[in-house]
Amino acid sequence: MIATLLTPRFLRNALPALSLTVLLLAIFYLQPRAMSYFGLNLLLNLALPIAFATIAQMCIITVNDLDLGVGAYVGLVAAIGATWLNETPLLGAAALLGCIAVYAALGALIHLRNLPSIVVTLGMSFVWLGLALLVLPTPGGKVPDWIRAIMTLKTPFLPFTIYAAIGVGVIVHFGLMRSSYGVVLRGAGGNPRSVSRAGWSLLRTKVTMFALAGFFGMLSGLSLIGLTTSADANIALRYTLLSIAGVILGGGEFVGGRISPIGAVIGAMTLTLAASFLSFLRLPPDWQIGAQGGILILVLAFRAVINRAEARR
Amino acid sequence: MSEADHSIVRLDGVEKHFGAVHALNTVDLVVTPGECLGLVGHNGAGKSTLMNVLAGTQIPDQGRIVIRGIDSTDGYTVATAKQHGIRCVFQELSLCPNLTVAENARVMHRALTGFGWRRRAAALILRDLDEIFPGHGIASQEIVGDLSIAKRQMVEIARAFSVTDAPADLVILDEPTSSLDAVVAQQLLTFVRRHVAAGGACVLISHLLGEVLSTADRIVVMRDGAVVEVRKASDFDRDSLVTAMGSVAKDGDGAGAAYASKRADGSPKVRARPAGQVEGPDLTAHAGEIVGLAGLAGHGQTDMLIQLHAARPSTRHTHVHGPVALVAGDRQTDGIFPLWSIAGNITIRSIRHLLRHALIDAAAEREMASQWQQRIGIRTPDMENNILSLSGGNQQKALFARALASDAEILLMDDPMRGVDVGTKQEVYRIIRDEAANGRTFIWYTTEMDELKHCDHVYVFRDGAIVADLTRREVTEEKLLHASFEAAE
Amino acid sequence: MTPTLRIAARLLEKPWLWAFAAAFFVWLATIVFTGGQGAAAVLTAALAFGTFSVIVGIGQMYVITLGPGNVDLSIPATMTFAGAASMKIMDTQDSMIFIGLLVALGVGVSVGIFNYALIRLLRIPPIIATLSSSFVFQSAAIAYGRGIKIKPPPVLAEFTTARIVGIPILAIFTVILAVIMAVVLHKTVYGRSVIAIGQNPRAAGFSGISVGFTRFATYVLSATLAGLCGFVLSGFSGGASLNMGAEFLLASIAVVVIGGTSVAGGFANIPGLWGAALFMFLLVTMLNTFGLGAGIRLIMTGLIIISVITLAGGKSTGR
Amino acid sequence: AQTADKRIALSNNYAGNSWRQAMLKSWAKVGDKAVADGVIAAADAFTTAENQVTEQAAQIQNLILQGYDAIVVNAASPDALNGAVKEACDAGITVVSFDGIVTEPCAWRIAVDFKQMGKDEILYLAEKMPEGGQLLEIRGLAGVFVDDEISAGIHEGVAENPQFEVAGSVNGDWAQDVAQKAVAGILPSLPPISAVVTQGGDGFGAAQAFKAAGRPIPLIIMGNRYDELKWWKEQKDATGYETMSVSIAPGVSTLAMWVAQQILDGQDIPKDLTVPFLRIDQDNLEENLATTEVGGVANVEYTLEDAQEVVNAAR
Numbered sequence A: 001m002i003a004t005l006l007t008p009r010f011l012r013n014a015l016p017a018l019s020l021t022v023l024l025l026a027i028f029y030l031q032p033r034a035m036s037y038f039g040l041n042l043l044l045n046l047a048l049p050i051a052f053a054t055i056a057q058m059c060i061i062t063v064n065d066l067d068l069g070v071g072a073y074v075g076l077v078a079a080i081g082a083t084w085l086n087e088t089p090l091l092g093a094a095a096l097l098g099c100i101a102v103y104a105a106l107g108a109l110i111h112l113r114n115l116p117s118i119v120v121t122l123g124m125s126f127v128w129l130g131l132a133l134l135v136l137p138t139p140g141g142k143v144p145d146w147i148r149a150i151m152t153l154k155t156p157f158l159p160f161t162i163y164a165a166i167g168v169g170v171i172v173h174f175g176l177m178r179s180s181y182g183v184v185l186r187g188a189g190g191n192p193r194s195v196s197r198a199g200w201s202l203l204r205t206k207v208t209m210f211a212l213a214g215f216f217g218m219l220s221g222l223s224l225i226g227l228t229t230s231a232d233a234n235i236a237l238r239y240t241l242l243s244i245a246g247v248i249l250g251g252g253e254f255v256g257g258r259i260s261p262i263g264a265v266i267g268a269m270t271l272t273l274a275a276s277f278l279s280f281l282r283l284p285p286d287w288q289i290g291a292q293g294g295i296l297i298l299v300l301a302f303r304a305v306i307n308r309a310e311a312r313r
Numbered sequence B: 001m002s003e004a005d006h007s008i009v010r011l012d013g014v015e016k017h018f019g020a021v022h023a024l025n026t027v028d029l030v031v032t033p034g035e036c037l038g039l040v041g042h043n044g045a046g047k048s049t050l051m052n053v054l055a056g057t058q059i060p061d062q063g064r065i066v067i068r069g070i071d072s073t074d075g076y077t078v079a080t081a082k083q084h085g086i087r088c089v090f091q092e093l094s095l096c097p098n099l100t101v102a103e104n105a106r107v108m109h110r111a112l113t114g115f116g117w118r119r120r121a122a123a124l125i126l127r128d129l130d131e132i133f134p135g136h137g138i139a140s141q142e143i144v145g146d147l148s149i150a151k152r153q154m155v156e157i158a159r160a161f162s163v164t165d166a167p168a169d170l171v172i173l174d175e176p177t178s179s180l181d182a183v184v185a186q187q188l189l190t191f192v193r194r195h196v197a198a199g200g201a202c203v204l205i206s207h208l209l210g211e212v213l214s215t216a217d218r219i220v221v222m223r224d225g226a227v228v229e230v231r232k233a234s235d236f237d238r239d240s241l242v243t244a245m246g247s248v249a250k251d252g253d254g255a256g257a258a259y260a261s262k263r264a265d266g267s268p269k270v271r272a273r274p275a276g277q278v279e280g281p282d283l284t285a286h287a288g289e290i291v292g293l294a295g296l297a298g299h300g301q302t303d304m305l306i307q308l309h310a311a312r313p314s315t316r317h318t319h320v321h322g323p324v325a326l327v328a329g330d331r332q333t334d335g336i337f338p339l340w341s342i343a344g345n346i347t348i349r350s351i352r353h354l355l356r357h358a359l360i361d362a363a364a365e366r367e368m369a370s371q372w373q374q375r376i377g378i379r380t381p382d383m384e385n386n387i388l389s390l391s392g393g394n395q396q397k398a399l400f401a402r403a404l405a406s407d408a409e410i411l412l413m414d415d416p417m418r419g420v421d422v423g424t425k426q427e428v429y430r431i432i433r434d435e436a437a438n439g440r441t442f443i444w445y446t447t448e449m450d451e452l453k454h455c456d457h458v459y460v461f462r463d464g465a466i467v468a469d470l471t472r473r474e475v476t477e478e479k480l481l482h483a484s485f486e487a488a489e
Numbered sequence C: 001m002t003p004t005l006r007i008a009a010r011l012l013e014k015p016w017l018w019a020f021a022a023a024f025f026v027w028l029a030t031i032v033f034t035g036g037q038g039a040a041a042v043l044t045a046a047l048a049f050g051t052f053s054v055i056v057g058i059g060q061m062y063v064i065t066l067g068p069g070n071v072d073l074s075i076p077a078t079m080t081f082a083g084a085a086s087m088k089i090m091d092t093q094d095s096m097i098f099i100g101l102l103v104a105l106g107v108g109v110s111v112g113i114f115n116y117a118l119i120r121l122l123r124i125p126p127i128i129a130t131l132s133s134s135f136v137f138q139s140a141a142i143a144y145g146r147g148i149k150i151k152p153p154p155v156l157a158e159f160t161t162a163r164i165v166g167i168p169i170l171a172i173f174t175v176i177l178a179v180i181m182a183v184v185l186h187k188t189v190y191g192r193s194v195i196a197i198g199q200n201p202r203a204a205g206f207s208g209i210s211v212g213f214t215r216f217a218t219y220v221l222s223a224t225l226a227g228l229c230g231f232v233l234s235g236f237s238g239g240a241s242l243n244m245g246a247e248f249l250l251a252s253i254a255v256v257v258i259g260g261t262s263v264a265g266g267f268a269n270i271p272g273l274w275g276a277a278l279f280m281f282l283l284v285t286m287l288n289t290f291g292l293g294a295g296i297r298l299i300m301t302g303l304i305i306i307s308v309i310t311l312a313g314g315k316s317t318g319r
Numbered sequence D: 001a002q003t004a005d006k007r008i009a010l011s012n013n014y015a016g017n018s019w020r021q022a023m024l025k026s027w028a029k030v031g032d033k034a035v036a037d038g039v040i041a042a043a044d045a046f047t048t049a050e051n052q053v054t055e056q057a058a059q060i061q062n063l064i065l066q067g068y069d070a071i072v073v074n075a076a077s078p079d080a081l082n083g084a085v086k087e088a089c090d091a092g093i094t095v096v097s098f099d100g101i102v103t104e105p106c107a108w109r110i111a112v113d114f115k116q117m118g119k120d121e122i123l124y125l126a127e128k129m130p131e132g133g134q135l136l137e138i139r140g141l142a143g144v145f146v147d148d149e150i151s152a153g154i155h156e157g158v159a160e161n162p163q164f165e166v167a168g169s170v171n172g173d174w175a176q177d178v179a180q181k182a183v184a185g186i187l188p189s190l191p192p193i194s195a196v197v198t199q200g201g202d203g204f205g206a207a208q209a210f211k212a213a214g215r216p217i218p219l220i221i222m223g224n225r226y227d228e229l230k231w232w233k234e235q236k237d238a239t240g241y242e243t244m245s246v247s248i249a250p251g252v253s254t255l256a257m258w259v260a261q262q263i264l265d266g267q268d269i270p271k272d273l274t275v276p277f278l279r280i281d282q283d284n285l286e287e288n289l290a291t292t293e294v295g296g297v298a299n300v301e302y303t304l305e306d307a308q309e310v311v312n313a314a315r
C-alpha cells in the first residue's frame, strides 16, 4: 500500500497538493486562529477568482498559446458585472456573452492567420482595459445581489470557497482530462499535426479553448466582485501573471498540452496562501515585497528537492 | 482494365510541385483489395508525397483521385480518406506525446466516445498491439512521450490497423520498420500478410528491399517523381530492383572483409560501462575501429550513446578521449533544427572551425555545405532551402554530413540509416570505412543485421547491460538473437 | 523578375519591415493631424525614448529566442536597483561616473547569475524564477535607496540628453549597440547557439553546443543590459526612482514580439526592435495628439497592435 | 491611556515611489514612538507588492485574522475594497482610511479635497496670468479616482475661467519619467503653452521635456518632490521663475494613526475628516526646501494634539 503510494509518478502528481498542505500547516502554526471556518474563509475566499483565472489561462496554454490579457479581461467583466448586469441584467448578460464571443473569435484569428498569441492578447489587454474604463470610468458600481448571495453562502463544515474550488477543479478535470473530446483538445496542444491528420478541425479546438477561457475569465470577474461588492477597471491586472504562475505551480507546462486542472486550482490557492503566510510573519515593510519572491522560490525549490530525490531512486 | 473496376483507389496523372522541385510527375497508381503494394525509390523520389496525396494531407496540383470507381478529387481531405477506410502511418511519427497510448487511439477514432470510452479505447489498442506485436510490453496507460521511438512506432502502426466504425481497408505504411529491430519488423510483415489475406490492402514503403520483396504482391518503383516500373514482386529480385531504382548495386563490397584487430596498439579511445550494469564486459573502442551496438530496440543502446556523448572528457565509468559527434536517429527530437536551412543544419557542429576574426565565415559555411552535398548526395536545388523541404532520407543524410564534417574523432551513431535508400547506404558505408581507415572511431547502434557486418566489434545489449562482446568473425545472426533473448552464461 | 522586383520581394520577407511600416504610418497620421507641425521633433523624441526600450529589448529578445517559456520578468527591478545603486554611489560627482557604470553593470551581472541559479539549480521555470527575483531586487532597491532620489552627475545628465543635429547621442550609441548585438546573434558561436537552442535544445546539445553555458550567458546578458538601461535612464530623467522600470516589463516583451522575433524561440531579428520601439512611442503620441480619452486611447492602442501583427501575417513568427 | 494594549496595523497597497516611502517612514517614526510611550501596543506596517486591489483585500483579511484592533488603510480603490472593509468592521475592527479612502460607511475617512486642489491650480493661474492661455494637463493613472477628482477640479476651474484652454492632456501616471515621456511626445504638436497643470510628482519630468524640446519653459505647477522644489528654486534664483506647489503630505498616515487611536480610546469622531493639502508658495519655498530631505518629499508629520485639532475642526 505504502509502496504504491510512493511511486515517482504519484509523488510528482501529488507535489502541488503537498506544497499546499505544508503551507497551510505553517500558517496554522503561526496563526492558530486561521484554523476555523471563519479563518479559512478569510484566508481562501479571494483564491476562488484567481483559481478561475488560472483555469482560463490553462485553457489557453493547453493549445500552446499564452494569454497576456486575462487580467484586464477580468477587470472588464467586473466592470460590466457591477454596472450593466446590476442595472439592466439583460444588457449585462448580452455584453458578457459578447466578451466570450470575442475570445472565441481571437482563437479563430490566431489559428487562421497563424499569429503569435502573445502579441494578440497583449493588444487585447489594452482593448479590455479601455473598454472597462468606458464602462466604468471611475471605480464604483454595485454587485448584483444574487452574486453577492452566492459568494457569501454559508455552507456546512467548510467555507463555500473550498467547495467551489474543488468543484471547479473536478469539473474541468473531467472535461479536459477524462472526456473523449477533452483528449482531442489536449492532443491539439501535444501534436496539432497529428490531430488534424486524424480528421479533427484545429480551428474548432482553438475556438473551443479560447471560448472556455473567456467563460472562466467571466466567472473569475463575477466571483471577484461578489467578494469586493463593487468594481474597478484596474482591479485584476495582476491576475495575468498570477494565472500563469498558478498553471506552472500546478504542474502544467507552457507547450505540449501537458496540463493539470486540479493542479492549477491548487497552484492558485498556493499563491494566495503564500502571500498570507508572509503577512503572518510580520516582516519589515522594506522586505515584504522581496519575501513574496522568496516564498515562491521556496515553494518551487521544495519541488526541485522532491524531483531530485525521485530521480535518484 | 478489370482491376480498376474493383480498385480501392486509383490515382490518375497526379502532379505536385514544391517551388522548383517537381515532386510528382504524372503519377498513376492503383491499389486493389487483398494486395500489398510495395513502393520503393531513392530518397526524394516522391514516395511520401504520393502517399500524402492519397491520405488527403497534401492537395495535388493536378490529377484525379478515384475511390472505388467514384471520382473524389474535389474537396478530397483527410476526412474523406478516413471515411473511405484509408489510413496512413506517416514517415515522421505523428502521435500526441502528451497523451497516453489509449488516448492516442481515441484521437484516431471518433466512435470512441460516451460512457466507458477509456476502457474501450484501451481494449481496442491493446487488441491490435497484441495481434501485430505479441509481447510488445506496452501498457495502454503509458504516456507516449515516455516511450522509446520503437514503441511509439509500434503504437502508431497498431492504431492505424485498429477498426471501430470506420474501416481500415487500405493502410499506408511509410517506412514502418525504420526504427524497429529485426524481430519486431518481422512480426509486422507477417501481420501485413495476414491483413491482405483477409481482404485488406496495404502500401508498404521501405528501403529494406528484402522486406518489400518478401511481403509485397506488386512493386511500384519511383524515380525522380515518376513511376518507372510496376511489376509483380516475384518478377523482381534484389538486383533488378536496385537497377530499376537507378542505383548501382554494389552489394556488400568491403563488408565482411577479413577481420584484423586494431586493438593491439595504443590505449582505447573509448571505454565505458552502461550506467545500470554491475558486471560483464565494458564497451571499448580504439582508433580506427567500427564498433556495433546490437540487441533488440530499446534495450539501452541509445542510452549508452547519450552517456558517451555526455561524458566529455571523462566520468567515473566512462572514458572518452577526443572530440565526439552524434548522428541522431530520432531526427525530429534529437537532430533537426526546423527553422534553419540545410546548410545551417550541416555546419552547426563545426561553426567553431569556420571562424574568421572571431566571426562565422559565411563563405566557408557555404563551401562546407556544398562539399558535403556532393559527397553524400543530398537532393535539393539549393542548400539554402529549409531543412524540412527535404525528404526524410535526405534529412538523415544532412545529419550524417553534420557529424562527418566535424572535427570529431569519435562518431556516435544512433541507428543512423533510418530511411536512407540503398544506393546512399552503400555510399555511406564506404565513407564510414574510409574515415575509420583514417583513424576515426565509430560507435554504431543499428537495428539492421546487415550493418553489423561492417563492424569490427559488436556489443549486444539486453535490459540496459552488455551481455555479449563479439568480434566481427564471431558475429552471426543466430548468435546475436541468442544473446538478445537469453541471459549470457 | 526584374532585379528591383526581386529586391522588393526579398525586402517584403523581412520580419522587421512591418514594425517600421507601422511606425511610419502612425507618424504620418500624427503630422497630418497637426498639419505638419512638429514632424521632426516627434521623431527626435521617439528616438530618445525608443532607446531605452531597445536596450532592454535586446536582452529580452535573446532570452525569448532561447525557446518557449524563456522570458525575463526581472528587467524592471534590475533597472530600478541598478539605477538607485549607481546614483547613490556616484552621489552627483562626475569623477565617479565610471565607477557608477561598473556598479550598474555589476548589479545586472549579479541579477543574471541569481536568475540562472534559480532556473538551473532549483529547476524553477524561468518565468517564475525571474518574477520571484524581481520581487527580491525590488525590495533590495527599496531597502538600499529608501525612495530617495539622487541626481545624476552633471556630465552624465548632459551626455544622456545631448544631441547632434537633432539626433540624441544616446540613440546613436544604441544603434551601434544594436548592430553589434545583431552581429553577435548571427555571426558568432554564441549567437548561433542561442538560436539553435531555441529551435531544439536536445539537438543543440547533441551538436556540441554547451546549452547550459549559453543559457547562463543569455540571462546574464539580459540583466546586464537592464542594468545599463537603468543607469542611462537615471541619467536621462534626473535620477533613479523606485518605479522607473515598471513600464519596461510589457514594453520589453512588446518590442520583441512586434519587431518580428518568434515567441516560440529560435528566430530573432534586431532591426525590428527599433521599428517596434518607434512604433510604440509614436502610437501613444498619435493618440495623445488626437486628444482622445484614456479608454478610447487604450482600445485604439490594442486594436492597432493587433492589426499590425495580422497584416504582417504569422509567416515566420507563428508558433 | 486606555489604548495601551491596542494594536494598530497599516494596510498599504504600494511602496514603489518616494511618496509612499516617506509615508511608511513617517508611520514608523511616529508609531514606534507611540509604542515606546505606551500609548498603543503595536503599530505594524504591511505593504503589498503591486498596486492591486485584490492583494490588498487579501491583506486586510489577513489583518483581521491576526486580531488587530484597528486597521489604517491607504486603499487601492475607493469601492473595490468595501467587501474586505465590511468584513473587518463586522469583526469589530476600527477601519480608518486616508489618502486613498474607501466608501464603505462603517469606515472613517480622512480625505483631501482633491477637486479643490485641482481648482486651486487654475485659480492661481488666473491670478498670475489674467490674459489666460493654452494649458497642458498632466493626469495621473487612468481609472484611479484621485486622477478623476483632480482633473475634474481643473476642468471646472477652466470652465469658470474661459480665458484658459486645455490644449493637450496626457497621462503621466504620477511618475516623473512617464510624464517626461508623454510630454515629450505630445509637445511638438502643441501650440505655445502658457502653463502646465499637474497632479504632483510629474512637474520635474515636464520641465525636463520642455527643456529637451528646446521650448520656452511655461509656468509648471509643482508637486512636493524634492527634485521639483529644487528645480523651482534654481529657476527662481536664476530668472525669478514663479509658480506654486500643491500636494498631500505623506505624513497624513500619522494623522490616520492618531485618529484610529482616538476612536479606540472611545472618543466620538466624525466619520468624515478633511486635511488641508500642503501648499508651497513663492515666499515659503526656501523654508520648505530646507526641511525636505534631499531626494525625498516635503512632509508634515502629526502629533496627537495636531490630530485632536483636526478632529475638533470637523465637529
Ligand SMILES: Nc1ncnc2c1ncn2[C@@H]1O[C@H](COP(=O)(O)OP(=O)(O)OP(=O)(O)O)[C@@H](O)[C@H]1O
Binding pocket: B018, B019, B021, B022, B023, B041, B042, B043, B044, B045, B046, B047, B048, B049, B050, B091, B379, B380, B388, B389, B390, B391, B392, B393, B394, B419, B421
Ligand atoms: N514541404 C516541402 N517543401 C519543399 N519540398 C518538398 C516538401 N516536401 C517534399 N519536398 C520535396 O519533394 C521531393 C519528394 O519528397 P518525398 O518526401 O516524397 O520523398 P520520398 O520518396 O518519400 O523520400 P525518402 O525515401 O527520403 O523518404 C523531394 O525532393 C523533397 O525535397
Ligand SMILES: Nc1ncnc2c1ncn2[C@@H]1O[C@H](COP(=O)(O)OP(=O)(O)OP(=O)(O)O)[C@@H](O)[C@H]1O
Binding pocket: B145, B146, B147, B148, B149, B150, B151, B179, B296, B297, B298, B299, B300, B301, B302, B303, B304, B306, B334
Ligand atoms: N535520446 C533519449 N533521451 C532520453 N531518453 C531516451 C532517449 N532514447 C530513449 N529514451 C528513453 O529511455 C528509456 C530506455 O530506452 P533505451 O534508451 O534503452 O532505448 P533505445 O535502445 O535507444 O531504443 P530506441 O530503439 O528506439 O531508440 C525509454 O523509456 C526511452 O523512451
Ligand SMILES: [Mg+2]
Binding pocket: B047, B048, B049, B091, B174, B391, B392, B393
Ligand atoms: Mg519519405
Ligand SMILES: [Mg+2]
Binding pocket: B297, B298, B301, B302, B329, B414, B415, B445
Ligand atoms: Mg535507440
